[in-house]
Amino acid sequence: MNTDNVIEGFFYNGGTQYKILRRTEYPQKVTAESLDQLDQWNCLRTEFQHETRGENIMGFDYGPSMGGVIESILFRMYTNGERIVSMSAFPHFKERAISIRSQPFDMALMRMERFNGFHSASYSTMFCRVIEQSMRIKTTQSTHMIRIIMMEMERIASHIFVITRLCEAASQNIAAFHLNALRERIIRLAAKAFGHRYFFGINSVGGTARKIHIDHLWEDVGQIVNEFNDILKLLSGSRIFIDRIQKTCIIERPWLSGPALRATGEKYDARMSDSYYDRIKFNVVSEMGSDSLARFLVRAREITESGKIIEQAVSQIETTKPVIETASEKSGNSLVRIETPSGNAIFYMEIEDGNIEYTYLRPPSLVNLEGFLLGMKGNVKTDFPFAYESFGIWVSELSVIA
């Protein structure tokens, strides 16, 4: 299938509608009629409702506040008992209105870091890059590499976390503890190297704000990656674990994002066309099956790739001291794609006179949540945690950025 023309984002600006196609650099104008037939049209408008009514069908509410899912979100399963006929999601419960328009860059950056705290390196890098591109700020190679290291460490931590949650859901508690300890180690490494467990306060528009300490970083990361691969070998041998996630929540759509997309066999990764990664060699991982197992395997293999990327990036860093470049232009607009651990995020920004005029952010969880809802059709309620945790959806990403 040709996935180059997949519509990844959609927004209104000044009364005109724009779409963002995969592998394009700029938003294009579009008419409303051409979008109506779109499979992902619902989720692009942040609507996640698939109501089914009929004989013996009832709505079964799960959420918004429950122990099973770590964030607040309401799922309404339309079911006649065990089988999920369709499922709606209401993610607006914990929605925060994050205002960055007309804000000073520094304040806006701090808000973007807290847009999704767990993927803060990706989002803060994305924010900085979109301003740097718009205002033609030339950042140094070291800055690029430091950002890559942060994002890849974050990817390792995030993927391990998703796999941990998957193990917890499938009652693989020993594996979950081992993996959880690994995530703690990578986060501690981050705290040692960057001063904060979640990379808050490192990025700055034009460069980095703090001195970092990356001696022996890649050896330590390499060790963690090796240990992870050991655990993976043991985990793959567990029939119970594989049985629970195999053929669960099969969803094969071209508009999915990140590991969920790559689990359908599609070799697409926003890092492929990312200028930061020009001097870095890595493989795009893909799996067949489109089920929870495939998503799990994509994540597991990406951890190894991230380890390789960190090794290359560390060797290309020239200075670890904070460097901040200044702007050469005051206005501009640009679109940036970043591969966050959950999938590719798209950020479009217009800057007028050093002032943020318009922003559009399409987080990966937006499309992946829809994918999860569609994939759950026909599964039973017990499959819910194995399916949900395999997507790595972050509800905090569905907050409004304006």
Place this chain on the structure above:
Amino acid sequence: MILEIILGALFVPPIVAIASRKLSYIANSIVSLVIIALSLSILLGVFSPESISMGYLSFSVDNLSAAFLLIIGLVGFLDSVFSLYYTNTNRIIAFTYSLSIYSMIGVLISSNYLTLILFWEGMSIFGYLAIAYKGSSKAFPPFVFLAFGELSSLFLAVSFAGIYFYTGTLNMISMNINPYILFVALVGFMIKMGIIPLQMVEWLPIAHGEAPTNGSIIFSAAMTTVAIYASLRLVMLESFPYVSIGITLMIIGSFSLLLASIYAVSSENSKMLPAYSTIENCGAMLTLIGLLIINMYYGNVDLAGFTIIAVVIYAMAHALAKTTMFISTEVSENKNINGINGGSIRGFSRFAFGVSAISLMGLIPLGGGIGEWMLLESLFITSTGPQTYISLTAIFAGSLAALGAGMSIIAFTKYFSFMSMSRRETTGASDIRNSLSIAGPAVIIMGIIAPILITVFTPVIANFTEIGRIQILGKLKDIPQGFLITSPGANGFFGFISPTFDILFISIPFVVSYYLLRGKDRSVNPWNGGLPITERFSSFAYSNSIRLIMKKVYFTREEKINGIYSERTFDIFWVVISDVASIYTKFSMYFAKKFMNGNINAYMVYTIIALFFSLITLLFFF
């Protein structure tokens, strides 16, 4: 004297019914009380068994009939009291209802086969009239009821002719006849019980016909008990126990028990679910009768006596609890469990309802639990015997029975919780609180006085010639003599329970803590993720996981028609029979159009009344 009183008193309610339905029901309850008193006095030895004969009809009452008279009397009393509050009834129903009770009592006291088949036929006909009266002329459930009633009579007629051929008399005397003839008669009785695969006899008229609820109680709680009595009577008369019949009954019974309780779980009709449970209980009693034959054959006299007591206890527990269950269905006009407004079942009536549900689940210390325990004990004691094939079948039947008992817990948890759920959007029907409050305690009292009942029923064993008196009640440590129910084993006893003490141990701490902590309870909302509750869990969903797990049993089909999603289950035996019936109907429609043209309902009434009268005429010109 006793028989004359019973036969005479039973004439009163139908005659009164011509004047007023209320008076008829009052008369019925008084007659029931009289029957209870008379049967108790026979069991306690105040009056001795007696018999009379009038022309070709002959009647007698002994301990076995007295025990079942007591049960039918209790059901009749509770049902008549309920009928007083029941609005959906009229004089014609009261009339046919009274005659149904008459016919059942008649079966219990008949002492020749002609009398038995006459009253048996009366049961079918008056039952048919009771359900057919309200139904439209095209409603076929009453026809099914009648058709299977006639089929049952046909089997009985064939078998009784065979008995006459062997013994030369139609009187019920001890005999040694060909086992096939006995089995044909048993099949006739089993049809009336609705044993699988003929379960539609039981649920179809009750659930889909517009049977009045007091009539449903008669079909489900009383008529099946009468069929059990008749089977037991015939087994008792057969002097040589055929082990093959015993094994067959045991297998059919336990199979019915399991399958009926599985079907009960998936049932969404408030009358169908208890009807399936009736089949389940009949299966259990049939298993016990099979065990009786097996143990008589091998000379395990103690265990045989134990199974006889078990049948009677089981029948009584089932009859009482089932009466309460059916009374509860009148809480709502709607018969779909999902749409029932059970808001009026509160307080004591809810307790009474719950007690009968627990009894039908087969949980100790209530009557149903004692019966279930006696069934499982008999099965497992039988399996310890030396004959390998008997042991294996008994173990197999025992596991089926245990599984079935487990399934019935699911069925009745669902039934109790959804039936007593308040739904404001639907309106209730009759006020059933009073009748529930009378019927429910009967179930719990039965549990408390279980040892007394066993003592009262022990004389029944004496009817079975080869069995003497056996010791079922015993004592253990601090439980005084008589309060411990034991099952016979190799060394003294195999197992034991004490329902009286169980009830005391459960209720005393409950009552004490309830009164001590009154007013200190804290009511909190359920946690629904922090939102007010907008959706309700449906009874369909409650049992849907079982529908999905047991796809092979239910033939579950998941269908999506015009975007509306539904999931259906099938009673496969019914599907087969209804297919056959539709072929037959097509044929008879063709036949009817060719040769007859008139009102089918009038024709049916004509046919059965003609049949009834020809039978009576036959008696006098024999």
Place this chain on the structure above:
Amino acid sequence: MSRWILRGLKKGIITSRFPKNEPETISPWSTLPVYMKNSYKGCPTDAIHNNEVDLRRCISCGRCSSSFSPSLNVNNSIILRSERYLKKSLKIYVLDAGSCGACNTELHALSNPFYDMNRLGIFFVNTPKQADALFVIGVLSEQMKRVVKEAYDIMAEPKLVFAMGACPASGNILGSSLSGILDADVIIGGCPPDPFVILNAIMNARGDVS
């Protein structure tokens, strides 16, 4: 199966000795900054007054690093009310009122072998009905207000409310705080608070550590 056990044995004990010993590590910019030199103006959350940092407001952004440096002090919480009855066992219900996800994962980290909160008698539960402590994380979004209230109402006494992180304590830079809806008994500073800081606050709230 046996390979898991072998692996577990090979790893040895990695669990912290905290609170008996000092914490092994702490994320510098999760702890409260202390004054070093010069004066700093322009704190984005207005947390600095008279060179003192208000832990309710500080979001550990590190913008003040020219005159403040991290204290590395694990004691970064305000205990308004403690509950000695919960000393042996504390069941926590976590309520996400609008967090960024970092607090969620830091709480999740408490159960990893490094911190192993179970050894201190701390457990997560799945419904507030079983909970002794309510952990509110994130800024209070409009729709979660009634959820927070409802959760608090159905909890049984004795109960504690923890406002975890700067968001519920002051609203951070993103929204509104918990005040007006619930009164927090314990306020834990940090954005997000380090797991050791959380453990320390829990121990203090039940009167374990003087």
